[in-house]
Amino acid sequence: MIWDLVIQPFADFGFMRRALLGCVAISVGATPVGVFLMLRRMSLTGDAMAHAILPGAAVGYLISGLSLGAMTIGGLVAGMVVALLSGFVTRMTSLREDASLAAFYLISLALGVLIVSTRGSNVDLMHVLFGTVLALDDAALILLCSIASLSVLTLALFFRPLALECADPGFLRSVSRLSAVTHFTFLTLVVLNLVGGFHALGTLMAVGIMILPAAAARFWAVGIGGLIATAIAVAMFASLTGLLLSYHYSLPSGPAIILVAGIAYGLSLILGPVGGLAARAFPRRHFEA
Template sequence: MTPEIADTGLWALLIGPLTEFGFMRRALVGCVALSLSCAPVGVFLLLRRMSLTGDAMAHAILPGAAIGYLLSGLSLTAMTLGGVAAGLLVAVGSGLVARSTVLREDASLAAFYLLSLALGVLIVSTRGSSVDLLHVLFGTVLALNDAALTLLVGIALASMAALALLYRPLVLECLDPQFLRSVSRWSALAHYGFLVLVVINLVAGFHALGTLMAVGIMVLPAATARLWVRSVPALMALAAGLALAACVAGLLISYHADWPTSPTIVLNLGAVYLVSLIVGRHGAWRMGQHGRQRHLRA
């Protein structure tokens, strides 16, 4: 095989689909936006031990988006506003339940999550078709239009600006929320501002990857990065890079293998996570080696 043929084959395999087709270019831009916003937000979800909260809130946006769909069809604006409203309602409602009853916040979130998921699926399935239901649950990353891309890029820019503004109070809240409340007025703003960031990024992920997969691009890159690095800036940078790499690989694999794109992207993230669990700098094998060495020194 000549170098020219090899180069041509490699180009057709890795680069060609992303440059030749408009829907692949739009999907790539959408994935870049999601990677730069969702993954860094996921780092703070991980550090605040709220990863499962993110999953519950991802499903909580479904009834709001479904009501928007019921009123206006597959309208980007209606489904976005409905999803944001539902997510914020569940976030605030679960907090109020935890403060006014004996239930803890995780229990109230689980209850709201189950109700929201069931209500959203019921609305979409009774008022729409199976295609509409699949669109809502698994997203349409390969069918992003200009309006959807504008929304994703806008949310990414707003998220990065908000993270830059709230970076110090968010880090302090992860370390010692009581201390932050005692010394700074930023505590409430950091807490509720972060919840807003989680909701709008889940809505962005919902439009591209669907409600069942949106939290994957938020939690899995952060968890994987945690197995390699320790500092918060490094975690945010590595999580965004891992998310982008998995998205690009997922786009290419789904194109060549004719697989659904959203699950393929999340499975790529999951594969990297599983490998990192074993060979990561802070994974099982390295930690086991460190433990044996420490035992031998003792």
């Protein structure tokens, strides 16, 4: 029974193994970045940046078709340009950062869809927006694993300033020159992981595997290390379950993965011991001496 439901799809089909490996790489690389996005109250920034990469990927598609290299470079360039432009607008005008990101996000989404639609078909547009995790090739897997490795190494090197910036960014700016470097490095990691997730889950779904497991982990852990470990576990569970649902019930794989992550978030919201609804409704009694 367990063999037929869980193991056989991956034992019999190489595309399922490739999809699972790609999702594991995204879980290890992108989900910790999502934890820091959540702690820095920048979750919606991640969503905006996910759509910011679309016009660059679309230009790459316009030049070379569904080329991994061209779309990756285009997405990276577009994401970094939008990040820098939104920061410039925030510092040089009275517009808040969330408003400037929202403006660039809407422009980028419309421009990217327009570019893809001028040359490609509806199938190509769906590929760009929702990804094709079941069609990952060797080059895509190498890219995803490389981004995951770079993300883990960078987060390990910048862990302390990132954690301090989450708690008190003003203090970090006052005691260290690493504040600007840390912020720019973190935004680079966000863009890198969104570009990697874009190849598997598309621009509309890539941010889901980054944010939803992190939000679910918030109801099970307190420390940053616990949050990261729990978020990665939730992301891997969502990836495995979503792929199996896609295989057994002919569902689109990317949305299935994100929906499972959303269900995990909903259950965590209700049952989580750290601020969940059940914990608040039925608090534990503490004995007093």
